[in-house]
Amino acid sequence: MILYSQFWRMDAGRTYGASGPGLDREPDWTAPWEHMAEESRAWSLLEASEAPVGDDAFVAPTWIDRTDLHPER
16 A cells, blocks of 8 residues: 655656645555555555656655554554
8 A cells, every 4th residue: 555655856866755636535444455455556646647747757655564554464
């Protein structure tokens, strides 16, 4: 599940943060994992459709797995 994404640009050998779509969301941590994963996918697709583009742009997603929430599984 993608928690959030950071957008970056490179210019003249330097890397700096780039403005992304600014979608602010908070997962419903009480929901079943499958629901959280589906919601995360939908938000990630929306975010990707509005992300900065170009040969100098890249994204760094931060994600977790079900086992990060429930290590015993």
